[in-house]
Amino acid sequence: MGRQSNARERLLDAACELIHSRGYGSIGVAEICAKADVRKGSFYHFFESKQALTLEVIDGHWRRQRADWVSTLDGEGLERLFRDQAEAQRLSKDSGGAVNGCLLANLALELSNQDEVVRTRLEQIFDEQVDLVHGALRPGAERSTARALVAQLEGMVLFAKISNDPAVLDDLWRQARLLMT
Amino acid sequence: MGRQSNARERLLDAACELIHSRGYGSIGVAEICAKADVRKGSFYHFFESKQALTLEVIDGHWRRQRADWVSTLDGEGLERLFRDQAEAQRLSKDSGGAVNGCLLANLALELSNQDEVVRTRLEQIFDEQVDLVHGALRPGAERSTARALVAQLEGMVLFAKISNDPAVLDDLWRQARLLMT
Numbered sequence: 001m002g003r004q005s006n007a008r009e010r011l012l013d014a015a016c017e018l019i020h021s022r023g024y025g026s027i028g029v030a031e032i033c034a035k036a037d038v039r040k041g042s043f044y045h046f047f048e049s050k051q052a053l054t055l056e057v058i059d060g061h062w063r064r065q066r067a068d069w070v071s072t073l074d075g076e077g078l079e080r081l082f083r084d085q086a087e088a089q090r091l092s093k094d095s096g097g098a099v100n101g102c103l104l105a106n107l108a109l110e111l112s113n114q115d116e117v118v119r120t121r122l123e124q125i126f127d128e129q130v131d132l133v134h135g136a137l138r139p140g141a142e143r144s145t146a147r148a149l150v151a152q153l154e155g156m157v158l159f160a161k162i163s164n165d166p167a168v169l170d171d172l173w174r175q176a177r178l179l180m181t
Numbered sequence: 182m183g184r185q186s187n188a189r190e191r192l193l194d195a196a197c198e199l200i201h202s203r204g205y206g207s208i209g210v211a212e213i214c215a216k217a218d219v220r221k222g223s224f225y226h227f228f229e230s231k232q233a234l235t236l237e238v239i240d241g242h243w244r245r246q247r248a249d250w251v252s253t254l255d256g257e258g259l260e261r262l263f264r265d266q267a268e269a270q271r272l273s274k275d276s277g278g279a280v281n282g283c284l285l286a287n288l289a290l291e292l293s294n295q296d297e298v299v300r301t302r303l304e305q306i307f308d309e310q311v312d313l314v315h316g317a318l319r320p321g322a323e324r325s326t327a328r329a330l331v332a333q334l335e336g337m338v339l340f341a342k343i344s345n346d347p348a349v350l351d352d353l354w355r356q357a358r359l360l361m362t
Contacts, residue, residue, distance in 0.1 A: 023291045025206015098294045108343045109290045110204045113279045123344050147340060147349075148356035154339050155332025162289045163304050168328075175329035178359050 008046045010036040016057045020103045021096060024054060024110050054107070055121060061103050062125045069129070073136045078149075079173055081136075085153055086160075086169035093166050101161035105154045126150070137180065145179060152176045189227045191217040197238045201284045202277060205235060205291050235288070236302060242284050243306045250313050259317045259330075260354055266334055267341075267350035274347050282342035286335045307331065318361065326360060333357045 014036035018027045029050055033040045047053040072081045085102075092100045100106075104122055112119040134146035152175065160168040195217035199208045210231055214221045228234040253262045266283075273281045281287075285303055293300040315327035333356065341349040 022295055023206060025204060025291070026295055100294060101290060105339055106290045108339060109282060109287045110206070112342050112345065113281060114203055114207055119343065119345065126340065126343055144352045144356065148333065148337070148352070148359075151336025151340055151356075152329065152333055152360075153336070155334070155336030156329070158286055158289060158335050159307065159328060159332055161293050162300065162307055164293065164300065171325045171329070175325065175332075175360060178329075178362055179356060181359055181362060 007036070007038045007042060011038055011043065011046055011053065012056055012060060015053050016061060016103070019054065019057060019107070020061075020100050021098065024107060051115065051117065054118060058104065058107065058118070058121055058125070062128075066128065066132075069132050073132060078133065078136045079177075081133075082153060082173045082176055085157065086166065086172055089157060089160050089169055090166040093164070099161045099164050099166055102154060102157050105157065141180070148179045149176055152179060188217070188219045188223060192219055192224065192227060192234065193237055193241060196234050197242060197284070200235065200238060200288070201242075201281050202279065204287060232296060232298065235299060239285065239288065239299070239302055239306070243309075247309065247313075250310070254313060254317045259314065260358075262314075262317075263334060263354045263357055266338065267347065267353055270338060270341050270350055271347040274345070280338075280342045280345050280347055283335060283338050286338065322361070329360045330357055333360060 011032060015027070015032045018032060018035060029043050030040055032050075032053070033043055047056070068084070069081060072084060089099050089101070092098065104125060107118065108122045108126075112122070129150050130143065130147045133149050134141065134143050137146060153172065156169055156172050156175070160166050192213060196208070196213045199213060199216060210224050211221055213231075213234070214224055228237070249265070250262060253265060270280050270282070273279065285306060288299065289303045289307075293303070310331050311324065311328045314330050315322065315324050318327060334353065337350055337353045337356075341347050
């Protein structure tokens with residue numbers, strides 16, 4: 001496989017990393033191409049627009065995350081899932097110097113009122129997240145409990161990002177489990 | 182008072198409204214000036230930069246919101262405060278067609294990793310929010326409980342924004358109060 005043959009993947013990887021760390025609005029196609037080492041003229045050969053690329057970034061990110069969630073919930077369960085999310089923010093800080101937060105929540109707050117296609121896709125994904133958590137609760141538990149748990153996770157990740165301190169999440173599970181009572 | 186005399190206020194009001202509904206990255210100085218009906222050349226007479234304006238928008242927003250929070254917590258208490266936040270999102274949808282979410286959380290997720298000055302200011306404000314909620318809890322309650330409550334609020338507002346449906350927040354208090362057990 002030559003360089004050009006994986007240019008599309010490189011663009012997706014570069015965009016995912018840039019958008020996760022710096023958001024959507026501040027990133028341009030030129031910067032994505034530079035990071036991916038792909039000529040700017042080639043970008044529109046692979047993607048119709050920055051929006052189209054972003055939708056693929058979202059889908060790719062959720063595909064990987066979803067596989068992790070399913071595997072963790074099938075195995076060690078909900079507490080492990082929550083602890084993994086905290087660990088992911090710690091890794092982000094250790095490797096890149098900053099708590100990047102949740103890619104999907106970042107995009108949701110930045111773009112929901114600007115881009116209906118992105119908003120709709122993110123709504124579907126968060127519905128899937130709630131469904132996965134719901135499936136891990138005791139039989140008969142309300143779906144709104146699962147949504148509250150995901151909300152607590154996202155709210156605490158916001159605090160970790162705003163204070164650029166993953167230790168904020170040390171408390172996450174201890175608080176979140178109260179929502180299941 | 183002539184038009185020019187309140188140009189600064191008009192710029193702040195226009196920026197607050199635009200940033201709340203569409204985020205930071207997609208708004209330019211020209212658009213803020215157009216909405217405020219202020220000549221673009223005058224902008225830098227009032228503000229050094231878009232960042233300087235944004236910091237004033239943040240401070241002004243929190244000054245007003247803080248006064249509301251203090252008054253509500255001194256009067257009707259925490260449940261009322263949470264119900265008011267849900268009501269604010271309902272008003273946002275009814276008046277502008279979209280759930281705008283929380284201005285401060287929106288900016289936090291969009292800018293925390295891009296702008297250390299904005300991040301630090303938002304961290305201080307969220308600390309104040311947690312302190313206010315902490316002061317409304319029973320004596321001896323942990324500060325981490327107050328933070329979990331604010332996280333729950335922000336996480337559920339995220340869900341309301343992502344589904345563009347303020348009814349998501351009908352459940353907010355019923356879930357959040359479990360965090361106080």
